Amino acid sequence: MDSQPHFFFCRYCRSIETKAPIVCCGDKMVEFRWDDSLEIGNQIVDAQHKELVDMFANLITDFYSEKPTYELEQALNFLDAYTVNHFNTEEQLTQSLQFKEFEKHKGMHETLKKTVAELIGKFQREGPSGSLAMELNTKIGDWLLVHIRREDAKIKPYLK
Numbered sequence: 001m002d003s004q005p006h007f008f009f010c011r012y013c014r015s016i017e018t019k020a021p022i023v024c025c026g027d028k029m030v031e032f033r034w035d036d037s038l039e040i041g042n043q044i045v046d047a048q049h050k051e052l053v054d055m056f057a058n059l060i061t062d063f064y065s066e067k068p069t070y071e072l073e074q075a076l077n078f079l080d081a082y083t084v085n086h087f088n089t090e091e092q093l094t095q096s097l098q099f100k101e102f103e104k105h106k107g108m109h110e111t112l113k114k115t116v117a118e119l120i121g122k123f124q125r126e127g128p129s130g131s132l133a134m135e136l137n138t139k140i141g142d143w144l145l146v147h148i149r150r151e152d153a154k155i156k157p158y159l160k
C-alpha cells in the first residue's frame with residue numbers, strides 16, 4: 001500500500017480526485033506527490049520541500065474528507081507558517097552561497113506568501129469548498145512543484 005500523501009488532478013478542468021486517478025477531459029489525471037527528482041542536494045532544504053509537498057497533499061485530501069472547518073484552518077495556518085520558515089531557511093542559505101538570483105528568488109517567495117495569505121482570507125470568509133481546494137492546488141500546489149523544479153534547482157551548482 002502506498003502511504004505517501006498524494007492526490008490526482010485534471011490539468012485541463014482542474015478537478016481533483018483523492019482516491020484513484022480517472023480519465024478527465026479525455027486525459028489521465030496528474031498525480032501530485034513528492035518524488036526524489038525534486039531533490040536539490042541540500043539535506044535541510046530537501047527535507048523541508050518534501051514536508052511541504054506532503055503537507056499540501058494532506059491538506060487537499062483533508063478538504064475532501066469532511067474534516068471540521070477548524071482543522072482545515074489549522075492545517076492552512078500551519079502550511080503558511082512552514083512556508084515562511086522554509087523561505088527564511090532557503091534565503092539564508094542562498095545569501096551565504098552568493099546565489100546570483102537571490103533578489104529575484106526572494107521576490108518569488110514574497111509573491112507566494114501573499115497568495116497564501118489571500119487564500120487563507122478567502123477560506124475565513126467563505127469556508128471550505130471543492131472550488132477553494134482547486135484554487136489552492138492551482139495557485140499553491142502548482143507553484144510549489146514548478147518553483148522547486150525550475151527555481152530552487154538553480155541553487156544546485158552552488159552546492160558543489
Ligand SMILES: [Fe+2]
Nearest residue numbers: 090147151152
Ligand atoms: Fe525557493
Ligand SMILES: [Fe+2]
Nearest residue numbers: 049090148152
Ligand atoms: Fe524552496
